[in-house]
Amino acid sequence: MSHSTILPKNEAMFNFFKSHRLPLYFSKPVLRHIQEFIVAATAKGYRGKIVDIAEWSSVHRTSIGHFLSHGVWDESYIQKIVKQESLQFVVAHSQKTEQPIFVIHDDTVCNKTKPSSQAQRPIEQADFHFSHLEGKSVWGHQVQATLVQCGDHSLIHDVHQYDKTKLSKIDDACELAKTMAIPPKSGYALVDSWYTCAKLINTYAARGYQLIGALKTNRILYPQGIRVRLDTFASYVNPKEVHLVTVNGSSYWVYRYEGALNDIENAVVLFCWPKDAFQVSKALHAFLCTDVSLETQTILAYYSKRWPIEIFFRQAKGNLGFNGYQVRSIRSIERFWALLSFTHLYCTMGLGKPLLFGEGLRKVRKEVKGQYIRWIYECSRNGVPLEDVLKRLKAA
Known part of the structure; x- marks a missing residue:
């Protein structure tokens, strides 16, 4: 034919x-x-x-x-190209510019229509997963993605299905962390609160990376050895102990804590409230950084570099059919994701210069x-x- x-x-x-x-x-x-x-x-x-x-x-x-x-x-060769090309570029760019490498982890749900009990060929390995975007459980595939970034360049590194029957999200991210290139200047893993834990911190530390991640407000801190919840401790922060920090045009009142957390010997924790919502409990956001030498504004500026992965999900769903595939076998779906990643790589690295x-x-x-x-x-x-x-x- x-x-x-x-x-x-x-x-x-x-x-x-x-x-x-x-x-x-x-x-x-x-x-x-x-x-x-x-x-x-x-x-x-x-x-x-x-x-x-x-x-x-x-x-x-x-x-x-x-x-x-x-x-x-063999779709694994396509996946291998995406991983190698993305890492080689950011390492070379970091060597040239002396800027840090950022590794960004996140996950999303590719929504599917839940098949009826009469369906003869349901989509394989679909299940109910909680969608933060919709605020409820939805039917589909949960997909973990990793971007690598240096300077203005963010490249897709890995896209694969998260299978909770095999590995936890943390273990899955740790396995990928073990394959990361050692950064020539400095490197930071950027994660949301689901991934901020000692196991991932230690895995990245072995590869020469620090971690900056969001924290849930029920995490336990040990100021002066006293065990206390983060949100409880935040309620006692005095206005004289915070200072105003502006990042990407937005201003926040920030309190800086340095010390121990559960399973973490020492790290910086930033308590952040929007400028007009100081001590509003629902407005509190917290961030952890294992690099205690970084200034407060630098930590928040670095964490804001996590945003490209949200852009990737939006662009992949809006332009590359990330949510619209109708193939049913898991092999077809994984091949679809591999080709989608390769397409994204071609648009960013295959046209004569990085775009x-x-x-x-x-x-x-x-x-x-x-x-x-x-x-x-x-x-x-x-x-x-x-x-x-x-x-x-x-x-x-």
């Missing part, structure tokens, strides 16, 4: 494939499918569905489904549109009948 698309071979994309030796590992039909996936995933209106990919291919959507579910190709994802996405769309017009023009010059062109474009 032909594996040609409505577009000619994308030279920039093929060079990106060649630079990572994909032609040595994958057959030409597989490479064609990967190209079709990237082109479809970066097109306007892409929803993550196989029919969207089929719009850019001459093969039937069932062939694309077979490629994801039963195709003979923000949004910039890269717009550039890819322009390139594909230009090739599309060029192909029609060449057909016209070569006397290809209009009926053949329309048939190839699936417009007949």
Whole structure:
């Protein structure tokens, strides 16, 4: 069966494939499918569905489904490329600029419609998971993602399903932490309150990283050896003991504690209230930093660099179909996530220079549109009948 698309071979994309030796590992039909996936995933209106990919291919959507579910190709090599490329770039950039490396962990839920008890082919390994965005349990897959960042560049490093029957979130993050490159200057893991614990702190410390993370307000502190809950201690903070700190245009009253927590011998804890809500209990936020040498404003500025992972989730769901896939086998789903990560990497690192994802996405769309017009023009010059062109474009 032909594996040609409505577009000619994308030279920039093929060079990106060649630079990572994909032609040595994958057959030409597989490479064609990967190209079709990237082109479809970066097109306007892409929803993550196989029919969207089929719009850019001459093969039937069932062939694309077979490629994801039963195709003979190793998605782990794609995942390996994403991990290696992202780490190599941030390490090199850190060496050049002497800026710290940031490793950002978080998770999200890819919502799915809960199948009825009569469903013959339910989506594999879907379950109920609590969604912080919706504030309730939703049906779908819980996905853990890791970004690496240095300077203005944030790159996807890993995306995979979180399986609570095998590892806890902390153990899962620890396994990934063990694979991190030792930072040439300094390195920080940035996490939310679910990940801030001694086990992850110690695992990252062994790789040369400090940890900055949010804290739940029921954590136990030991000021002067006295055991007390964080929120209780915060209620006794005197206005004379706080100072105003401005980060990214927002101002906060901040109290700095340095000392012991449960299972943590010594760390900085920052108690933060918005400028107009000092001592409002529901407005209290707390952050831990294991690097006690950092100034208060630097700790908060570094923690704000965790925001790109939230942007990644929003962009992946809004542009790359992260929430819209309809393949049902877990193998197909994991391959879909691998190709999604590779697409994100191509938009940020595969276009001649490092770009923000949004910039890269717009550039890819322009390139594909230009090739599309060029192909029609060449057909016209070569006397290809209009009926053949329309048939190839699936417009007949």
